[in-house]
Amino acid sequence: MAHTPVVDVLKGQHAVGDTVLVKGWVRTRRDSKAGLSFINLHDGSCFDPVQVIALNTLNNYDDILKLTAGCSVSITGTVKESEGQGQALEIEAQDVEILGWVENPDTYPMAAKRHSIEYLREHAHLRPRTNVIGAVTRVRHCLSAAIHRFFHEQGYYWISTPIMTASDTEGAGEMFRVSTLDMANLPLDDKGHVDYSEDFFGKETFLTVSGQLNVETFACAMSKVYTFGPTFRAENSNTSRHLAEFWMIEPEVAFADLNDVAGLAEELLKYVFKAVLEERRDDMEFFAKRINKEAISRLEKVVEQDFVHMDYTDAIEILKNSGKKFEFPVEWGVDLSSEHERYLAEEHVGAPIIMKNYPKDIKAFYMRINDDEKTVAAMDVLAPGIGEIIGGSQREERLDVFDRRLDEMGLNREDYAWYRDLRRYGTVPHSGFGLGFERLVAYVTGMQNVRDVIPFPRTPGNAQY
Amino acid sequence: MAHTPVVDVLKGQHAVGDTVLVKGWVRTRRDSKAGLSFINLHDGSCFDPVQVIALNTLNNYDDILKLTAGCSVSITGTVKESEGQGQALEIEAQDVEILGWVENPDTYPMAAKRHSIEYLREHAHLRPRTNVIGAVTRVRHCLSAAIHRFFHEQGYYWISTPIMTASDTEGAGEMFRVSTLDMANLPLDDKGHVDYSEDFFGKETFLTVSGQLNVETFACAMSKVYTFGPTFRAENSNTSRHLAEFWMIEPEVAFADLNDVAGLAEELLKYVFKAVLEERRDDMEFFAKRINKEAISRLEKVVEQDFVHMDYTDAIEILKNSGKKFEFPVEWGVDLSSEHERYLAEEHVGAPIIMKNYPKDIKAFYMRINDDEKTVAAMDVLAPGIGEIIGGSQREERLDVFDRRLDEMGLNREDYAWYRDLRRYGTVPHSGFGLGFERLVAYVTGMQNVRDVIPFPRTPGNAQY
Numbered sequence: 001m002a003h004t005p006v007v008d009v010l011k012g013q014h015a016v017g018d019t020v021l022v023k024g025w026v027r028t029r030r031d032s033k034a035g036l037s038f039i040n041l042h043d044g045s046c047f048d049p050v051q052v053i054a055l056n057t058l059n060n061y062d063d064i065l066k067l068t069a070g071c072s073v074s075i076t077g078t079v080k081e082s083e084g085q086g087q088a089l090e091i092e093a094q095d096v097e098i099l100g101w102v103e104n105p106d107t108y109p110m111a112a113k114r115h116s117i118e119y120l121r122e123h124a125h126l127r128p129r130t131n132v133i134g135a136v137t138r139v140r141h142c143l144s145a146a147i148h149r150f151f152h153e154q155g156y157y158w159i160s161t162p163i164m165t166a167s168d169t170e171g172a173g174e175m176f177r178v179s180t181l182d183m184a185n186l187p188l189d190d191k192g193h194v195d196y197s198e199d200f201f202g203k204e205t206f207l208t209v210s211g212q213l214n215v216e217t218f219a220c221a222m223s224k225v226y227t228f229g230p231t232f233r234a235e236n237s238n239t240s241r242h243l244a245e246f247w248m249i250e251p252e253v254a255f256a257d258l259n260d261v262a263g264l265a266e267e268l269l270k271y272v273f274k275a276v277l278e279e280r281r282d283d284m285e286f287f288a289k290r291i292n293k294e295a296i297s298r299l300e301k302v303v304e305q306d307f308v309h310m311d312y313t314d315a316i317e318i319l320k321n322s323g324k325k326f327e328f329p330v331e332w333g334v335d336l337s338s339e340h341e342r343y344l345a346e347e348h349v350g351a352p353i354i355m356k357n358y359p360k361d362i363k364a365f366y367m368r369i370n371d372d373e374k375t376v377a378a379m380d381v382l383a384p385g386i387g388e389i390i391g392g393s394q395r396e397e398r399l400d401v402f403d404r405r406l407d408e409m410g411l412n413r414e415d416y417a418w419y420r421d422l423r424r425y426g427t428v429p430h431s432g433f434g435l436g437f438e439r440l441v442a443y444v445t446g447m448q449n450v451r452d453v454i455p456f457p458r459t460p461g462n463a464q465y
Numbered sequence: 466m467a468h469t470p471v472v473d474v475l476k477g478q479h480a481v482g483d484t485v486l487v488k489g490w491v492r493t494r495r496d497s498k499a500g501l502s503f504i505n506l507h508d509g510s511c512f513d514p515v516q517v518i519a520l521n522t523l524n525n526y527d528d529i530l531k532l533t534a535g536c537s538v539s540i541t542g543t544v545k546e547s548e549g550q551g552q553a554l555e556i557e558a559q560d561v562e563i564l565g566w567v568e569n570p571d572t573y574p575m576a577a578k579r580h581s582i583e584y585l586r587e588h589a590h591l592r593p594r595t596n597v598i599g600a601v602t603r604v605r606h607c608l609s610a611a612i613h614r615f616f617h618e619q620g621y622y623w624i625s626t627p628i629m630t631a632s633d634t635e636g637a638g639e640m641f642r643v644s645t646l647d648m649a650n651l652p653l654d655d656k657g658h659v660d661y662s663e664d665f666f667g668k669e670t671f672l673t674v675s676g677q678l679n680v681e682t683f684a685c686a687m688s689k690v691y692t693f694g695p696t697f698r699a700e701n702s703n704t705s706r707h708l709a710e711f712w713m714i715e716p717e718v719a720f721a722d723l724n725d726v727a728g729l730a731e732e733l734l735k736y737v738f739k740a741v742l743e744e745r746r747d748d749m750e751f752f753a754k755r756i757n758k759e760a761i762s763r764l765e766k767v768v769e770q771d772f773v774h775m776d777y778t779d780a781i782e783i784l785k786n787s788g789k790k791f792e793f794p795v796e797w798g799v800d801l802s803s804e805h806e807r808y809l810a811e812e813h814v815g816a817p818i819i820m821k822n823y824p825k826d827i828k829a830f831y832m833r834i835n836d837d838e839k840t841v842a843a844m845d846v847l848a849p850g851i852g853e854i855i856g857g858s859q860r861e862e863r864l865d866v867f868d869r870r871l872d873e874m875g876l877n878r879e880d881y882a883w884y885r886d887l888r889r890y891g892t893v894p895h896s897g898f899g900l901g902f903e904r905l906v907a908y909v910t911g912m913q914n915v916r917d918v919i920p921f922p923r924t925p926g927n928a929q930y
Binding site for chain 2: 007023070108110140179184186222229247
């Protein structure tokens with residue numbers, strides 16, 4: 001008999017009276033004076049454990065009395081209606097096989113008590129066994145699956161852009177170098193510089209910071225594409241919103257202008273929030289109870305609301321006339337800071353904002369210049385409670401305008417040869433955006449720190465496991 | 466009016482007589498003496514282009530006569546039943562807007578003629594516009610979507626294991642180093658060695674070669690998990706089957722033994738092959754016609770056949786008694802080479818083989834020792850026409866046996882502290898396997914070289930784009 005996931009037992013997939021086999025780990029054991037024990041068994045298949053009743057007539061009841069949090073067991077038993085509170089169904093054990101003990105329950109790092117989130121982070125290999133990280137893992141999966149499903153249903157193709165790249169197009173600041181050179185004996189050229197021609201790729205090579213430029217090549221052939229892969233920043237940022245390694249989703253759409261992808265962003269967010277609310281209600285209720293009481297209500301609100309489009313220039317006026325005193329002064333041309341974004345989304349509008357048409361000087365070289373020659377067709381999605389969650393733009397598809405921009409910024413046309421080719425041969429208007437996956441998971445779960453929503457976080461000084 | 470994907474027009478989503486707007490790129494233009502032109506327009510949404518009839522009564526017909534392969538256009542027209550061969554429906558243009566010309570059609574790298582696959586590889590940013598790479602891209606997406614769907618439907622969670630890792634558990638051979646140290650001024654310690662404590666992570670760090678050890682930590686909490694992410698090998702291998710950067714799928718299942726994951730592997734392959742046969746018939750017909758005439762039939766055969774389980778020890782006997790002369794001699798204890806695997810799968814059995822229980826000395830330290838003490842619970846899936854496509858094993862879950870193995874192999878227990886913890890605290894039998902995604906795509910499409918089934922291949926000396 002194959003074993004049954006706990007979720008199937010709890011959802012009543014087996015009739016009362018049926019014999020089932022469940023396998024998992026003990027969360028708690030409680031003994032009753034009436035000569036029986038209650039074992040809460042979890043297997044990761046859902047938030048709730050299943051309650052197992054073990055009577056003292058079981059031949060290994062002495063062993064059962066030694067079960068502690070984390071022990072692994074295989075239990076055959078009968079599905080029963082529960083007389084206790086908190087669950088409709090439970091299992092009365094016919095046989096309890098103990099698969100794995102906990103070496104020393106007193107020093108077991110995940111013993112059944114409340115641990116701080118920082119402590120869990122230091123035990124990243126065991127923290128999936130906790131309620132909170134188990135719930136994060138299921139929600140993270142649900143979001144990832146929903147994102148892939150959303151794009152698939154809409155006719156997008158997933159493109160895996162390269163992780164290691166010798167391309168100069170991104171600028172080498174804040175990047176991780178990838179190399180196989182012997183650090184103890186670096187080859188040098190005539191001038192005494194490191195000779196990367198002897199490196200694995202014959203060139204200095206880095207980890208990607210974005211798949212956008214690469215994926216544009218596919219948008220300009222397949223029309224609708226997206227990336228979903230890891231990206232890297234070697235920033236020395238020790239904040240709750242930064243990781244050196246994080247996952248990013250980057251749709252890129254041919255024949256789409258800024259408003260088209262603004263609409264796509266709204267649709268995507270609503271789709272994945274709905275998926276979580278429907279598919280992971282159990283975990284979301286836990287987050288609402290223990291992490292952020294608005295975890296569910298704010299998602300429900302976003303799903304129902306129309307996102308409000310707002311021009312950067314108008315936003316500056318609103319901020320100036322708000323009567324609020326901001327830490328960072330507001331003036332046309334400045335980048336909006338978190339306090340500005342949150343005021344606009346939370347206080348002024350009370351809904352997600354799609355902020356558009358930023359000053360060109362604070363945005364990237366590839367963004368499309370608007371007719372005013374001062375702004376670019378860029379957009380950010382600002383969500384109440386978190387601020388910027390998506391950043392995107394229409395790309396400059398006009399070769400002459402693009403070349404002028406490169407010149408202005410002192411960039412070299414030859415370094416952008418393949419990117420320019422997309423504009424030389426059958427150029428089309430196209431647009432896209434980037435969504436940081438960990439910030440999305442943090443927003444959805446209410447978790448305060450992105451380090452707790454990725455299996456093994458990488459931050460300055462930390463690449464354990 | 467939003468524009469319509471070509472696939473919707475060809476599938477008859479719009480009635481004959483309807484006006485549609487399509488956008489895409491010209492594949493070919495042919496002029497008729499009758500005063501009209503035929504434009505084949507593709508947009509990546511399916512293999513076939515749509516045929517557009519442009520009459521010389523269009524006011525920009527002079528421009529239309531200059532359209533060449535790769536030009537981008539936006540066409541409004543009427544859906545018509547086609548009188549020509551090769552398509553049921555076509556579009557009669559009411560308006561042809563030319564969005565982007567090809568700078569110099571004579572030097573356009575993707576001009577409408579047959580290019581060698583090696584030539585296309587050197588123009589990786591434009592090759593998605595070709596029939597063959599377009600088809601590969603759609604099939605690759607279809608496989609990726611089917612893999613995620615398969616696991617989601619079966620209750621598995623996607624886990625993103627880390628890309629950068631300071632973990633010593635894999636052994637540092639053939640790995641890429643990741644660093645932010647200034648190569649021109651490397652910090653040295655007292656002994657004159659490179660001082661990695663000053664590096665970004667405070668430790669020597671590499672790109673992952675497999676997510677398996679990491680994902681075991683999640684299997685031992687969530688029960689059913691899988692990875693789907695990039696992995697790296699700094700091998701100097703210039704073959705048609707090796708990439709320095711490739712994607713891998715690694716399911717890991719708690720409470721599963723070797724036969725359980727052998728069954729999972731069979732189910733997974735059949736599921737994704739069926740998905741391709743159903744969803745990408747158009748592209749598969751192209752591959753069968755132009756790349757490998759068995760592209761469709763061999764997938765259909767695999768879907769229908771039961772995979773044959775075979776013990777390594779029996780396979781050695783079969784090979785010895787085959788009467789065949791092999792280049793590499795056959796003896797118990799040797800690793801099977803490609804000629805052996807193909808003889809067994811193609812000639813002896815004529816079906817995919819699940820080869821099990823290999824000599825422990827040719828397999829990894831984490832594989833579970835069988836009762837004979839000579840073999841481990843490892844398996845490879847050998848497919849006719851390609852050889853090994855999946856490799857997996859049951860993991861050693863018994864701490865004492867695992868420690869003995871580490872000792873035998875001269876490995877240090879402290880380096881495996883977190884991996885050993887999984888065996889110290891509620892250990893469970895668990896198993897998993899790895900499937901190289903590019904080898905899968907190559908097998909399905911019949912493409913000879915894995916460099917042509919990944920958007921931007923990374924190989925020794927090549928990290929362009």
